[in-house]
Amino acid sequence: MINLPVDYIGVVFANSRRRITPEQAAALKSVLLEWSVNERPKLAGVFVNPTFHELEHVMEIVSLDVIQLHGQESAEFCEQVKKRWNANVFKAVSFPQDDTGQDADHVALQRLDAYTGFVDAILLDTFDPLYGGGSGKTFAWERIPAYAEWAAKNDVAMFVAGGLQADNVQHLIQTYRPYGVDVSSGVETEGLKDITKITTFVERVKQA
Template identity: 55%
Template sequence: MAVPTVSKVKICGLQSVEILQSVAHLPITYIGFVFAPSKRQVTPEKAGELISFLKAEKEKGATVPQTVGVFVNPTEEQLAHILAAAPLDVVQLHSKETPEFCRWTREQFQVSVFKSVSISKSDSAIPTPEAVAAQLDPYRGAVDAILLDTFDPIYGGGSGTTFAWDCIPVYQEWARNAGVQLLVAGGLQPDNVDLLVNTYHPDGVDVSSGVETDGVKDIAKIISFVERVTRK
């Protein structure tokens, strides 16, 4: 049996160069910027400043995270405007975006596309493979990753609460068959992420509020989270 690889880490909701400077040396795969309405929302210009910092570090020979922009039902015009100011590596679509829109985004801007799947916190039923296939097969060839997140009635995700992890394997099987990554978000923090990665071995984990104190990114919590995920 193959030994599961270490899950990738995505830290979402960064807003300042100071925090980015403090975590850029860690084994983080993705840094996320929120462009959807949120207390963590950044302007395209601020995201562009943070991306410029990472590019400068990369030119010095450093290994830096890829940049991800989080969007909720953006228009084509909004994506074009934001990506002109903030040249992202990944566009994460977090609502009801169609497969056609995902494919257009991928091809138009030459970026990877992550598509979120919202799972109700109260739903403990495990979906059948057939149900997952019916839901996700239209996205084959249009996305590079599926992100499982706890449903939030206002923003779709980013609720800071977990969902029933028992449903992960059926989505994981679909993702592997489709040749895309499976990332898991929703209520993750240093105290529970090691249980998730050791039990389900997702391709990646995504955290935002779980590494904050009083709504501000906490360096010590980020370090602890990353260590819990990446240690073998």
């Protein structure tokens, strides 16, 4: 992937078939030094309800640029993380698959207000009961505008994840104009990252 025009690369520390050790993440980060300096993507670590001790352990071994939280982490926890490390904090907002849930959105957006100032981005994803995210399924995209409005008002970036692949990402971007998109299973073949799918996905994103 060296010098592909991507902005972030994620490494998973949550309970998942993609989970790696902090030592493996440190080795992967060393590869980023092979990229052109101005094009080096930021390294994001993906966690689900981590303890502060777990974050301390990981950050001692690999200095992450982004701490991405996919569980039920509180605003107070995000505040602690933000104050402790010089890293961006991304907070995932998970939706049940195909649930339109406008009433729930009103409540969720009110709760998000507490995170203002403590998160640099929100990431809209499809809820997975086992892992929190990474389901490979889309959610009801018509829910996006309310969150986009909240993000713009609070100067927070908005990413969209959940079931994205080369065939649908252009439609998403052209319709909803998120700050960024997040992909994992959509660029895999038989559970492994596929460089052909990754390249095609990135091309479609840039074209959009």
